[in-house]
Amino acid sequence: MLEKCEGxxxxxxxxGETNKITTLFTREWGKVGVMARGAKKTNSRLSAVTQPFTYAYYLVQRSTGLGLMQQGEMITSFRAIKEDIMLTAYASYVAELTDRCTEDKKPNPFHFELLHQTMNYMNEGYDAQILTNIYEMKMLNVLGMYPVLDKCTICGATDGQFSFSIREGGLICHRCLEHDPYHYKISQAAVKLLRVFYYFDLGRLGNISVKEATKEELNTIISAYYDEYSGLYLKSKKFLQSMKSFGSDFMKNSPNINKNKDEG
Structure with missing residues (x-):
């Protein structure tokens, strides 16, 4: 029996020579693996709809193991993501994180909507690093990680200047810093954004404007927290970090690029 899903x-x-095993994150069934026979052939009707990040309707013959993809109807290919290597790196990380965070065949339409919104915003040109950080924060609960972001994790105070403690698993106020001499001193803007990313609905996202220094703080804290508690090692994360490092080094070593461009 054929069933339709959005994935x-x-x-x-x-x-083999011509087939692909495609992992879909679907609205109806959660994460499922399907065999797409002949999808590696350039003239296959399944070739386009089995490309990474593709969003489509699929007709699948389901089974207890791998399903069998029979047909796909493209909704969007997220073309802008695929044509930009940095966006591809961010999207690859979000996709791999989704794959590693979720169990097979556990429907979660809210998670599907989050993934779809994240990819869609990236494709529309919103800040990919901020979108990725928001997604990472949303995945913490899925991984069984519950950082304390609404108060001091030591004394429970909701007022004061806050730092972040990896060891204590959340924010600590200025009165409790001695409990973790290795805490991260971060700006109050970063504290506010960590809370916002964790709690708010991505569907309400407006224009994103975050200072580079604050973005660096957020990335440092979130990465350190994942490294300590998630147990994940993702190849896409390493690739993303190397791409960002390359881009940063390139700009540092090319100080006259913008000047020359303006003069031209």
């Missing part, structure tokens, strides 16, 4: 491709694996 986003989060992983593909070549199988």
């Amino acid at each position: 986003i491709v989060i992983r593909t694996t070549d199988y």
Whole structure:
């Protein structure tokens, strides 16, 4: 029996000469693996709809193991993501994080909507690093990680100057800093954004404008927290970090780029 689902491709694996095993994150069924026979052939009707990050309707013959993809109807290919190597790096990380965070065949339409919104905003040109940080914060509960962000994790105070303690698992106020001499001193703007990213509905996202220094603080805290508690090692994260490092080094070593461009 064929069943229709709405899904986003989060992983593909070549199988044999012409086939692909495609992992879809679907609205109806959660994460499912499906065999797409002949999808590696350029003239296959399944070739386009099995590309990474593709958002489509699929007709699938489901089974207890791998399903069988029979047909796909493209909704969007998220073309802008695929044409920009940095956006591809961010989207790859979000896709791999989704894959590693979720169990097979556990429907979660709220998570599907979050993934779809994140990809859609990236494709529309919103700040990919901030979107990725928001997604990371939303995934913490899925991984069983519950940082304390609404008060001091030591004394419970909701007022004061806050730092972040990886060891204590959340914010600590200025009165409790001695409990963790290795705490991260961060700006109050970063504290506010960590809370916002964790609690707010991505569907209400407006224009994003965050200072580079604050973005660096957020990335440092979130990465350190994941490294300590998630147990995940993601190849896409390492690739993303290397791309960001390359871009930063390139700009530092090319101080006259903008000047020359303006003069031209």
